[in-house]
Amino acid sequence: MMNTPDILKKIIARKKVEIAECKNNIPENQMLDVAYKNHNTNNFYQALKDKVDTKQNAIIAEIKKASPSKGVLRENFNPVEIAESYEKSGATCLSVVTNKDFFQGNNQHLIDVCEAISIPILHKEFIIDSYQIYESRTLGADCILLIAACLNDQQIEDFTMQAININMDVLIEIHNIEELERTLQLRLPMIGVNNRNLHTFDVSLETTIELMKEIKEDTLIITESGILTSNDVAFMNKHNIYSFLVGEAFMRQDNPGKALQKIFGKNK
Numbered sequence: 640m641m642n643t644p645d646i647l648k649k650i651i652a653r654k655k656v657e658i659a660e661c662k663n664n665i666p667e668n669q670m671l672d673v674a675y676k677n678h679n680t681n682n683f684y685q686a687l688k689d690k691v692d693t694k695q696n697a698i699i700a701e702i703k704k705a706s707p708s709k710g711v712l713r714e715n716f717n718p719v720e721i722a723e724s725y726e727k728s729g730a731t732c733l734s735v736v737t738n739k740d741f742f743q744g745n746n747q748h749l750i751d752v753c754e755a756i757s758i759p760i761l762h763k764e765f766i767i768d769s770y771q772i773y774e775s776r777t778l779g780a781d782c783i784l785l786i787a788a789c790l791n792d793q794q795i796e797d798f799t800m801q802a803i804n805i806n807m808d809v810l811i812e813i814h815n816i817e818e819l820e821r822t823l824q825l826r827l828p829m830i831g832v833n834n835r836n837l838h839t840f841d842v843s844l845e846t847t848i849e850l851m852k853e854i855k856e857d858t859l860i861i862t863e864s865g866i867l868t869s870n871d872v873a874f875m876n877k878h879n880i881y882s883f884l885v886g887e888a889f890m891r892q893d894n895p896g897k898a899l900q901k902i903f904g905k906n907k
């Protein structure tokens with residue numbers, strides 16, 4: 640368990656080393672080749688939008704063994720079993736965290752889940768290099784996460800275009816007004832608001848409510864992190880937010896799918 644305020648910097652520093660190693664094993668042009676040959680992608684955005692348009696909750700259920708702020712969330716960790724449990728229980732999409740050193744994830748988890756499951760899948764990783772986007776497609780993901788706190792304006796734009804060009808969706812994640820303003824000119828159809836500050840780990844659900852005022856009404860807003868109870872869901876619904884990314888609350892329970900149903904109600 641790590642608890643320094645600068646955890647994000649550490650994650651990025653480590654990631655850079657990892658990417659250099661990966662490029663040594665499989666060069667970027669080769670990765671791109673494989674990415675293109677991979678199966679078609681599922682439409683992540685549309686799956687969420689269909690639910691939200693009918694005022695049903697759209698749930699991205701996350702598979703994550705541990706986190707830097709909370710340590711190990713779940714000892715008995717079988718990604719495919721968890722994914723099946725989520726799918727059966729009405730999850731709209733899945734999110735698979737692959738980061739090794741800080742979340743105890745693994746690329747193999749994503750490969751296995753993508754093979755076993757037919758609903759759209761988000762690759763949860765700290766993307767800082769175009770190489771990772773081809774890698775993500777190669778592993779089988781449908782959508783990448785771009786965390787504005789880790790990227791400059793040019794990278795946000797370039798990485799978004801690159802993902803769209805290989806038929807992937809992009810979930811851009813922001814946490815404050817400065818990050819939001821840096822993404823608005825791209826007119827992305829969906830934006831994730833992280834209620835957790837990645838520098839300090841502080842969580843406040845008000846983050847979503849404050850920032851949504853600055854986002855155009857036809858943008859799909861996904862509230863991320865810190866959703867623990869059905870009261871939290873009701874609070875978001877009251878503010879017209881119907882899209883959720885939830886990890887910890889499900890991961891801590893023996894049966895993650897049952898936990899999903901408990902918090903969201905039967906959501907078929």
Ligand SMILES: O=P(O)(O)OC[C@@H](O)[C@@H](O)c1c[nH]c2ccccc12
Pocket residue numbers: 701703736763764786812833863864865866884885886887888
């Ligand atoms: O476990 P929670 O509090 O329900 O949060 C899920 C998800 O939002 C969180 O894991 C997350 C949001 N953005 C991230 C970026 C990297 C790693 C993890 C995340």
